[in-house]
Amino acid sequence: MQSSGITYQDVERAADVVVGRGEKPTIARVRAEIGRGSPNTIHEHLTAWKAAQAPKTRQAATLSDSLSAALAQEIEQHAATARADAEERALDAEQTADELAKTGTALEADIEALKAQVSALSAENEALTQQRDEAQKANDQLTHDLDRERAAKETLVLELAELRHQVKTQQQQLTDEAKQRQAAEKARDTSEKARVAAEKAAAVADAKREALQESVNDRDRQLEQHRQDAEQQISYLRKQLENAEKRASEAERGKTQANTQVETLDAQIASMKARESQPRREEEQPGLPFDETSHLKCS
Template identity: 45%
Template sequence: MARPGITYEQVETIADQMIGNGEKPTIQTVRDALGTGSPNTIHRHPTAWRSAQPPVERQATRLPDHLAAAIAQEIERQASAARAEAEASADELRNQVAALIAERDEARNEASMATQEVERLRADLERERTAAEIARATAAEIKAWLAMVIEQRDESPSKGSMGSGAS
């Protein structure tokens, strides 16, 4: 004669009792509570029972008020220190930016003055080039005139030798 099998209802009852007692229902603990059944036979019932259970809501552990207050106070202290450090860093950065702007402005001023000096020197150079060109042209004219005077002198008879024999 065949043995009667273990039913879902039997497993459900045992599992509910175990949960009520704060125990965890497993295949082995259900089998021990029933006093019979093979693990393979029992396996399908706890699985079905677990899927039928509502999801368990986990509640966050609540810290004691004095501990929560101490943590909040420490967080505020750390945030205050971080804010103070950030403000000090910001002030330092503002000072650095101001110094860099002053340096930039000074460099621009020096560059502008240097550009003006370069332009003045270019104008002076151009005047000197023009004066040198005029001097070269004048020197060339004088040289040509002098060459012509020398040539004329060498070609004409000497006035002193022509008229000196009669006295």
């Protein structure tokens, strides 16, 4: 089977060059001259080339007895020469067989090396696939964490809105109580004027005023404490909201990094698959079958 695009004309030109250097055209020398080609293909074309170098048979002519005797002697000489040529071709065939055997051994070593490379690439591909799966799991976990942080952020926002509403309500209560205090002070002034008319009524009014003032003071202290507590809680919730936003931002960056890692691993896997498919195509190239018996018959 021919391969590597080597033609009879390539082998013919290379063999002529080798002969022109005064060397015997062997498979190795012809292949070295061409620079490529399967030894099996070169052997087929080189055998055809050698056959073409044999002298062509001429048409027999009628000869006299003396010439026949001379021709018989010449034929005997040619027969001896032919036997020598046959022995030389046998040596060439043996040398060719040795060369093909060495080439076959080298190719078998190359095939084993390619098989080892394919196994290594397969293992590396599996490792990269596992890394991609792990990165995908990490990405899914980051997405889940990000969703949870967003939900927590929304909850904190609602709680903050509720606290703001409570503070607003308490401020309204403070305003109402301030109005009540003003009304009480006005009532106190009125009762003070009435003290001239009735000492008892004034005493009762003073007692009511003092009790009301104490109640207002207590209420003021309570409202002030509520206001301070509300401000502390608002400050705490703001910090919680800032931390939640920070964690959400970090989770988003982690998700982006995980997506980048998945894309990188996918590219590496695609590259490894391409590298894996190339050695297989070289491994699937035809071998170098050689039948020594058929070679000897061709020679």
